[in-house]
Amino acid sequence: MAPFALARHTGAIGKSLPANSTKRGSWGSSYRALPRQLRSACSQLSPLDLPSTNYVADMGQPCKAPPLQVQAAQNIFSHAPAVSRKRKEQIARQISFCLWCTGTSASGKTAVVRELEQIFANLGFLTSNLDGDNLRKGLNSNLGFSMADRNENLRRTSCAAKLAVDSAVIVLAGLISPLREQRLATRAMFAEGDFILVHVDTPLQTCIDRDPNGLYKKALAGEIPNFTGINSPYEAPVDGEAQIVLKAYSDQGGLLTPREHAKTILEYLWHNGYLTRPGCSSPDITLDEVVAVLPDKIVQSAYCAVNREVLLSTFTSADPKSRTCTPRSSAGHPTRER
Ligand SMILES: Nc1ncnc2c1ncn2[C@@H]1O[C@H](COP(=O)(O)OS(=O)(=O)O)[C@@H](OP(=O)(O)O)[C@H]1O
């Protein structure tokens, strides 16, 4: 089944503009580092759990699906990277990680990711925005919303996210990822610390009231099968599963804005060393400065200029180790060692 209805989001910005030594394995093997009960949950999602989707030819004519691969390829010899991720992070002057937002449709995943994407750009960090809707127009365009198709959608997206993280890019992903086992399997793709799950915890009724594309209305009228939260399950993350939970409403009952959500995430990232430049002992920007950055203005900020200077010096310095960072704050911040 082809995706029912997808709203495309343009990237928030144009093109111009903590890790450990855990072995980073494949979908099939990397979850071995997890406790047994999580492994068992992950193991139900295998690369063999492929969708029963028919392909549609370019001409728009339905065509017979090529036989789906039911067995993993044999005789594959993988290559170690010629340039390490650590080296790439030094070049990019950032620590890469995957920030993965889960939540029902219209919970605000796209809004918070776009907000973050712009703030990161202004701070001089390179990101990739992996949005479920957008990916379903390309990489995942042959997938629908059966659970098997969602599994495959999430598996492919996790692989893409992993490739970007291994290339020193910060990934900002927003996909419903409705089942706990799917999120566990996604997390298992990454080394510990490289994956941060964010639950965009907006009550279903609020999402239904928002209904920006009229999909809930159609689903409630029985016109869309397998619609998350209506006739297909959404398992909210259990306690401790998500590193960050974004409640839609403040304690006073007011609706929190995407900007406030982005601030919560930035605080987490800053305190946990994700915004510390490789080789530095603390971030080169204070938390107050981070959260003061305006997302709606793409500017060549002072930070971009400083980073560019330091970056250029890495190419001119004979000994890369002689490169120094001048932290803007000397407070004792926790740092992710790279
Ligand atoms: N049946 C059904 N259920 C849920 N969502 C649907 C459905 N049909 C279309 N859409 C639109 O597809 C977007 C969700 O795609 P995802 O790739 O994030 O879904 S999943 O993670 O594979 O479950 C989702 O986008 P968001 O609203 O941004 O979440 C919807 O706009």
Ligand SMILES: Nc1ncnc2c1ncn2[C@@H]1O[C@H](COP(=O)(O)OP(=O)(O)O)[C@@H](O)[C@H]1O
């Ligand atoms: N924090 C928020 N407060 C109010 N409205 C929001 C908030 N976040 C998102 N919205 C609005 O809700 C709708 C759905 O948001 P979106 O980010 O597209 O959600 P998702 O990507 O989870 O489907 C949009 O119209 C968006 O402008």
